[in-house]
Structures are given as structure tokens and as C-alpha cells.
Amino acid sequence: MSAGMDRRSFLKLSLAATATVGMAGEVFATTSGQSYVSGGPAPAHVEPEQWVYSTCGFCGTGCGIEIGVKEGKPVAVRGTKGYPVNDGLLCAKGIYQWQSILASDRGRHPLVRKDGKMVQATWDEALNTMTGKFKDLIAKYGPDSIACYNTGQLAMEEFYVLGKLMRAGIGTANLDGNTRMCMASAVVGHNRSFGTDGPVGAYADIEEADVIMISGSNMAECHPILFGRVVKARAAKGTKVICIDPRMTQVSRIADIYLPIKPGSDVVLLNAMAHVVIAQGLVDRTYVDAHTSGYDALVKHLEKYTPEYAADICGVPAATIVEAALMYAKAERSLSMWVMGINQSINGTQANNAFHNLNLLQGKIGKPGCGSFSITGQPAAMAAREVGGSSTYPGYRAIANAQHREQVAALWGVDPKKLPDKSPAITEILDAAIEGKIKALWVICTNPLMSLPDQNRVRKALEKLELLVVQDAYETADTAQMAHIYLPATMWAEKSGIMVNSERRMNLLKPAVKPPGETRSDFDIIVDVARRMGYGELFPFKNTAEAFEEIKKMTKGRPNDYTGVTYERIEANKGLQWPVKDAASTGTPRLYTDGQFNTPDKKAVLWAMDPVPLPEVPSEKHPFMLNTGRVQEHYHTGTKTRKVPQLNKLVPTAYVELNPRDAERLGIEYGDQVRLTNDRGSITVKAVITAMIAPGSCFVPMHFSEGPVNALTVWAVDKFSKEPNFKQQAVQISKA
Numbered sequence: 001m002s003a004g005m006d007r008r009s010f011l012k013l014s015l016a017a018t019a020t021v022g023m024a025g026e027v028f029a030t031t032s033g034q035s036y037v038s039g040g041p042a043p044a045h046v047e048p049e050q051w052v053y054s055t056c057g058f059c060g061t062g063c064g065i066e067i068g069v070k071e072g073k074p075v076a077v078r079g080t081k082g083y084p085v086n087d088g089l090l091c092a093k094g095i096y097q098w099q100s101i102l103a104s105d106r107g108r109h110p111l112v113r114k115d116g117k118m119v120q121a122t123w124d125e126a127l128n129t130m131t132g133k134f135k136d137l138i139a140k141y142g143p144d145s146i147a148c149y150n151t152g153q154l155a156m157e158e159f160y161v162l163g164k165l166m167r168a169g170i171g172t173a174n175l176d177g178n179t180r181m182c183m184a185s186a187v188v189g190h191n192r193s194f195g196t197d198g199p200v201g202a203y204a205d206i207e208e209a210d211v212i213m214i215s216g217s218n219m220a221e222c223h224p225i226l227f228g229r230v231v232k233a234r235a236a237k238g239t240k241v242i243c244i245d246p247r248m249t250q251v252s253r254i255a256d257i258y259l260p261i262k263p264g265s266d267v268v269l270l271n272a273m274a275h276v277v278i279a280q281g282l283v284d285r286t287y288v289d290a291h292t293s294g295y296d297a298l299v300k301h302l303e304k305y306t307p308e309y310a311a312d313i314c315g316v317p318a319a320t321i322v323e324a325a326l327m328y329a330k331a332e333r334s335l336s337m338w339v340m341g342i343n344q345s346i347n348g349t350q351a352n353n354a355f356h357n358l359n360l361l362q363g364k365i366g367k368p369g370c371g372s373f374s375i376t377g378q379p380a381a382m383a384a385r386e387v388g389g390s391s392t393y394p395g396y397r398a399i400a401n402a403q404h405r406e407q408v409a410a411l412w413g414v415d416p417k418k419l420p421d422k423s424p425a426i427t428e429i430l431d432a433a434i435e436g437k438i439k440a441l442w443v444i445c446t447n448p449l450m451s452l453p454d455q456n457r458v459r460k461a462l463e464k465l466e467l468l469v470v471q472d473a474y475e476t477a478d479t480a481q482m483a484h485i486y487l488p489a490t491m492w493a494e495k496s497g498i499m500v501n502s503e504r505r506m507n508l509l510k511p512a513v514k515p516p517g518e519t520r521s522d523f524d525i526i527v528d529v530a531r532r533m534g535y536g537e538l539f540p541f542k543n544t545a546e547a548f549e550e551i552k553k554m555t556k557g558r559p560n561d562y563t564g565v566t567y568e569r570i571e572a573n574k575g576l577q578w579p580v581k582d583a584a585s586t587g588t589p590r591l592y593t594d595g596q597f598n599t600p601d602k603k604a605v606l607w608a609m610d611p612v613p614l615p616e617v618p619s620e621k622h623p624f625m626l627n628t629g630r631v632q633e634h635y636h637t638g639t640k641t642r643k644v645p646q647l648n649k650l651v652p653t654a655y656v657e658l659n660p661r662d663a664e665r666l667g668i669e670y671g672d673q674v675r676l677t678n679d680r681g682s683i684t685v686k687a688v689i690t691a692m693i694a695p696g697s698c699f700v701p702m703h704f705s706e707g708p709v710n711a712l713t714v715w716a717v718d719k720f721s722k723e724p725n726f727k728q729q730a731v732q733i734s735k736a
């Protein structure tokens with residue numbers, strides 16, 4: 001990043017330049033200055049021999065893509081024309097993603113640590129070493145000595161076989177996913193308000209809404225195609241936008257009302273908005289009486305949440321809170337959308353419930369242009385939730401529900417007593433590893449050394465393990481470098497399976513290109529491990545399509561019923577939104593359209609809630625509030641996007657955003673190296689000075705191992721969802 005140049009102007013220029021040099025795709029600049037690129041012929045002067053139908057491997061938007069292939073290699077990606085999510089458009093990450101497949105550090109062979117060094121091994125040697133150790137540990141310490149930590153980026157069928165292996169095979173409770181870092185608060189929020197998990201609405205609600213309230217979501221950078229739809233709706237029909245975020249973003253720039261609230265004060269703000277709705281007589285009593293429970297208690301509880309009371313806590317004027325509440329409530333169709341600024345909080349679950357409260361009070365659930373829309377992060381995080389990839393059993397069955405476990409055991413043909421009734425979070429799993437209770441950890445498609453809070457604590461836990469197996473696409477991934485056994489996995493364009501996006505749309509992955517070396521798909525590796533462990537009879541599948549047939553049986557009659565889904569029907573319909581109850585169904589855009597929820601009395605629950613205090617606030621010693629998150633050009637721990645030259649050139653290294661006032665006071669100039677410190681760790685990164693961040697706050701993206709922000713983040717979780725509080729911690733800042 002060149003000093004003095006705004007990254008966004010730089011991004012715009014560079015994308016335009018790349019587009020004219022590299023591809024014939026159009027570049028659109030939206031009113032916000034946000035750029036995104038349409039699909040076009042291949043860059044790199046190579047014409048593909050064919051285009052293969054697929055799904056973007058990055059974010060929960062779930063864009064339809066086509067992979068351009070020549071001689072078995074990817075040479076381009078373009079957006080699928082007519083695909084309901086993105087209609088041919090892609091963001092910068094999407095368009096360049098084929099290059100991450102070709103990176104030179106793709107693992108090609110299994111590696112096993114010998115005398116401290118990783119050496120090439122055969123699959124037999126690597127998997128026999130792994131399963132031999134698993135069997136020894138089970139014999140000595142029981143199945144709970146084995147843990148697995150996975151992801152939201154596998155295919156549905158892979159999550160399914162993994163869950164079945166860990167629970168019905170090995171019988172360990174210790175299975176969790178990085179979805180705990182991400183969607184756990186949304187999942188528990190859905191469960192508490194509606195009875196089961198599952199986002200309610202459809203992206204088409206963006207075009208249908210009169211008002212869209214975007215909270216704790218940097219949609220312009222993290223779900224750019226959805227943001228493009230918001231921007232277009234706004235231009236076409238004057239859709240109003242409310243933005244709730246302590247940090248200015250491209251979303252706040254287009255907002256009609258921007259609420260730069262104090263970090264972590266969302267529950268108070270949303271309670272106050274609900275207070276206004278009640279006080280101004282904007283409640284839909286007919287809907288509330290027929291379809292919800294808890295109304296009287298909520299009304300009483302919200303008495304104290306006046307706009308004036310909230311103004312003090314949230315740091316925004318009472319009049320602005322009233323204005324936002326009325327804009328939202330007086331509109332016929334209003335939609336709430338949110339992501340990690342809400343979920344990754346010690347109050348994350350309650351904040352989710354507060355959105356549901358607000359919408360339920362007005363009967364704005366299951367109607368076009370209305371409702372609660374929790375946007376997902378990863379391309380298949382939904383699939384993990386739906387088929388038992390981590391903290392559920394397949395078909396949205398609950399781990400703690402004995403009846404559900406019996407149903408699953410019957411379908412699998414195993415003893416229900418074998419199925420664990422607990423599902424510890426990864427933070428609990430790692431603390432148990434530090435205590436020596438967990439001896440082996442199998443990490444699949446996630447990079448916890450970089451992405452979990454408190455990196456030093458995580459490193460300590462990983463070092464304590466007798467066996468760390470890392471199954472990753474790249475052998476250089478941070479966590480892979482600590483492994484005893486490394487298993488090379490194929491990537492999304494090299495395998496088949498189903499992904500599910502934020503609007504419950506199931507879409508297909510097809511093996512478009514040849515995987516490198518001896519890599520194997522996660523599906524094949526997991527099933528092979530299962531067979532070597534002696535659970536082969538539970539895994540009679542030759543391929544993912546056969547596993548999907550079993551998954552369908554697990555979901556029949558459940559909220560996420562896939563009975564009418566086949567790979568062919570998914571492609572023919574350009575995705576299918578579950579439930580798809582029979583072969584005639586073309587999917588279900590919205591849930592709860594009849595006001596019947598999945599609770600025992602069929603009513604949604606209104607929750608009366610008070611937030612708990614933040615785990616950490618700035619002090620004299622650590623005077624800055626540290627916020628963490630993402631930039632458009634990079635993905636998570638950077639293992640994929642930092643290998644794409646066009647993206648890495650735009651944002652090449654770790655940085656911290658500082659307000660000009662703070663920078664001046666500390667004698668820091670744009671581009672200086674600065675040190676961020678607290679009691680957990682310290683990082684040195686470049687200073688980017690921008691008024692987008694409030695005085696007293698700072699923001700560091702999570703993508704850079706040379707400035708790993710999780711060295712500083714706090715080990716504190718929401719008590720309902722166990723999701724970490726990634727967005728607020730205290731640090732000291734000085735010139736390095």
C-alpha cells in the first residue's frame with residue numbers, strides 16, 4: 001500500500017487496470033466507490049477449453065461461478081449468468097480465486113514428523129500412523145481423548161461423514177468447527193427465538209425492502225455482491241439504509257442514518273428501538289398474540305430502555321435512536337441484516353434475539369422484504385450446521401436432545417448410548433488439551449493458530465498434544481507447520497459436493513480441474529480414516545452422491561428437508577433453497593410464512609434481556625479499544641488470497657487503522673511501524689491513519705501472519721453460544 005493513497009482509490013484503480021489488461025470483464029463503480037467485477041474471458045491470455053459449473057469457494061454469499069479450464073488446469077473464473085445470487089457478477093476475490101489452486105505451496109504428499117522434521121510419507125504410512133495412535137489413545141484414555149476441529153468450508157457430504165465418524169464411530173464429544181468463531185451466536189439465537197436454526201429470508205428481500213438495517217457488517221468488503229444489490233435497490237427505488245457500526249465503512253457512507261455506537265452496546269440499542277416501537281403503538285398485536293410468547297414480560301422489561309437511557313450507553317443521541325426506530329418500524333417492509341459485529345460478542349446470542357424481537361413485534365418475519373437476516377460467513381457453514389458437522393446432529397437435531405439422538409441412532413443403526421450428548425466448544429477443547437485431558441487433535445480446513453483468540457494460549461495447547469494432524473490444502477499453513485502428520489487435501493474446484501449459502505440455497509461443486517500430486521479430497525480422507533479405524537460398515541459410500549442419498553434420509557420431515565434435491569436438480573434450477581420436500585418443489589424462499597415456528601407451542605419466543613459487561617475495556621495501561629475483522633482483498637488467515645498477486649498487491653501487509661488525532665498525539669505518521677501490546681501479546685504493524693476509525697479505537701485485519709492480531713484478542717466467550725468476543729479488547733499503542 002503506498003503511503004498517502006487511500007486503499008479504496010488504489011483498489012478501484014488497480015481493478016480497472018487489471019480489467020483492461022487482463023480480461024474483458026466490465027468494472028462497475030457503485031455510488032459508494034465500491035468496485036466489483038463481472039465475469040469475463042480468462043486473464044493470463046489463456047482461453048479456456050471449457051467452463052465448468054461451480055460455486056465460489058470464499059464467502060457465504062454463495063455466488064454461482066464457472067471455472068475456465070484448459071488442459072486440466074484452472075485458467076479463469078467467471079460469474080454464472082442468470083444465477084439468482086449474483087447474475088454473472090463476482091467480487092475481486094471471486095474473480096481471481098483460480099490462482100490459489102495453482103500456488104506452489106500446495107501440499108502434494110502426506111508428511112510425517114520424524115526427529116523433529118516433516119518428511120514425505122505414503123498415504124498408508126500417514127493414515128496408519130494416525131489411526132494407530134487414535135486406537136491406542138482410545139484404549140488407554142477413552143474416546144474423549146480424541147478431538148476434531150473443522151470448518152465451514154467443506155462440502156456438505158464431507159461434514160456429514162466427519163460427524164458420523166467422530167460421533168457414531170469414535171464416539172467422542174469433542175467435535176467442533178470454526179463456525180464457533182462465526183455463526184454460533186446466530187445458531188443459538190435462531191434456536192432460542194424460533195425453535196430451530198436456519199436463516200429466515202432470501203436475498204430477494206433486499207430488492208423488496210423499503211428499509212434495510214445493516215449492523216456489525218462490513219458488507220461492502222465482506223459480502224460485496226450483496227452490497228451491490230443494496231446499492232442498486234437504493235438507486236432504483238430509494239430504499240433507506242440504516243447502519244450500526246462503531247467504525248465507518250462503505251456501508252455507513254451510503255446510510256441514511258448511521259449509528260456509530262460504542263463497541264458492544266448493540267443489545268441496549270436494539271432494546272431501546274423495541275421500546276420505541278412499543279411506546280409509539282407500532283406493535284402488530286394480532287401477530288404478536290397469535291404467533292409469539294413472552295410479550296407482556298418483554299414490555300415490562302423494556303420500560304427502562306428509554307432512548308435517553310440507551311443514548312448514554314451507546315454514545316449516540318436519543319433523537320437519532322428514535323429516528324432510526326421510527327424509520328424502521330413505520331416502513332411497511334423492513335429488513336435487518338447482520339454479521340460478525342453482532343455475533344462475535346459476549347452478548348452475541350442476545351443481540352441476535354434482540355433483532356428477532358424487533359421483527360416479531362411487528363410481524364415482520366416470513367414476509368417479502370421483511371425480517372431477520374443473519375448473513376453467514378463461509379461458503380458451506382450452513383451445510384455444517386444442517387448435517388451435523390460440529391455442534392448438531394444431522395437434520396438440525398440437537399446434541400442435548402435424547403429423542404433426537406435416538407432418531408439419529410436408529411437411522412444410523414447404532415446404539416443411542418454411543419452418541420455423545422455434549423458438544424464442547426473449541427476453547428474448552430483446547431483448555432482440556434492444556435490440562436492433558438485431550439491427547440490428539442485432528443484439524444481439518446481451518447488454521448486455528450491464526451484464527452482463534454489468544455494465539456499464545458492456542459500454541460501452548462497445540463504443543464501439549466501427543467498427536468496433531470492437520471489436513472490442509474497448503475503444507476505451509478501456520479497450523480500445518482506445527483503438525484505431527486500433515487494430510488494434503490484437494491480444494492473446492494477439484495472435488496464434488498454441495499455448499500449452502502446464507503439464504504439456504506444449496507449449490508454444487510464439480511471436479512473441474514486435476515488435483516496436484518497425491519492430494520485427496522477431504523471426503524476420501526475422512527472415509528479412509530473411518531475404514532482404517534474399523535467403522536467401514538457405517539460408510540458404504542463410493543462417492544459424495546451416495547453419501548448425499550443417506551443425508552436426504554436424515555433430513556426427511558426435518559426443517560431442512562432435502563428429499564427433493566439431486567445434484568442434477570440443483571444445477572438445472574441454479575441452486576435450490578431448502579426445504580425442498582419433493583421432486584416437484586423448486587425450493588422455499590422464506591421460512592415461517594404461516595407464523596408457525598418450530599417451538600413446542602409453535603410460537604416464536606420474545607426474550608427479555610440485559611447485556612453483560614464487556615470482558616475488557618480500555619484502561620490507563622491499555623488505552624485503545626481494538627476492533628478486528630476483514631478487508632475485501634483477503635480471506636481469513638490469508639492462505640489463499642495472499643497467493644493471488646492481484647489481491648496481495650492491493651493490501652500487501654498487516655496494518656492498524658488509527659484516528660488522525662490519536663496518531664498525532666502519539667507522533668505516528670502514515671506508514672510508520674507501530675507496536676500494539678497487551679498482557680497476552682504484542683504485534684508490530686504499519687500505521688494507516690484514517691478518520692474512518694473513532695478516536696480511542698483501532699482496527700487490525702485478521703489476515704496477516706506477520707502481524708497476527710489474535711496474539712492480542714481476549715479468551716472470553718458468549719455464555720450461550722461460546723462464540724469468542726473478537727471485536728473488543730484493550731491495547732496499548734506506541735511507535736515501534
Ligand SMILES: Nc1nc2c(c(=O)[nH]1)N[C@H]1C(S)=C(S)[C@@H](COP(=O)(O)OP(=O)(O)OC[C@H]3O[C@@H](n4cnc5c(=O)[nH]c(N)nc54)[C@H](O)[C@@H]3O)O[C@H]1N2
Nearest residue numbers: 216217218222247263264339340341377629630632635636
Ligand atoms: N473479503 C472477505 N470477505 C469475507 C471474509 C473474509 O475473510 N474476507 N470472511 C467471510 C466470513 S467467514 C465472515 S464471518 C464474514 C464477516 O463479515 P463481517 O462481519 O461483515 O466482517 P468483519 O470485518 O469481521 O466485521 C464486521 C463489522 O463489525 C463491526 N463491529 C465491530 N464491533 C462492533 C460492535 O460492537 N457493534 C456493531 N454493530 N458492529 C461492530 C466492525 O467495525 C466491522 O465493520 O465475511 C465473509 N466474507
Ligand SMILES: Nc1nc2c(c(=O)[nH]1)N[C@H]1C(S)=C(S)[C@@H](COP(=O)(O)OP(=O)(O)OC[C@H]3O[C@@H](n4cnc5c(=O)[nH]c(N)nc54)[C@H](O)[C@@H]3O)O[C@H]1N2
Nearest residue numbers: 181182445446447451471472473477489491628636637639
Ligand atoms: N481476530 C479475529 N479472529 C477471527 C475472526 C475475526 O473477525 N477477528 N473471525 C473468525 C471467523 S468468523 C472465522 S470463519 C475464522 C476463520 O478462520 P480459519 O478457518 O482458520 O481461516 P481460513 O484461513 O479460512 O482457514 C482455512 C484453512 O483451510 C485450508 N483449506 C482451504 N481449502 C481447503 C480444503 O478444501 N480442504 C482442506 N482440508 N483445507 C483447505 C486453508 O489453506 C486454510 O489453512 O476466523 C475467526 N477468527
Ligand code: SF4
Nearest residue numbers: 056058059063091094
Ligand atoms: S461475494 Fe463472496 S461468493 Fe461472491 S464472488 Fe465474492 S467472495 Fe465469492
Ligand SMILES: [Mo]
Nearest residue numbers: 181182377378
Ligand atoms: Mo466466519
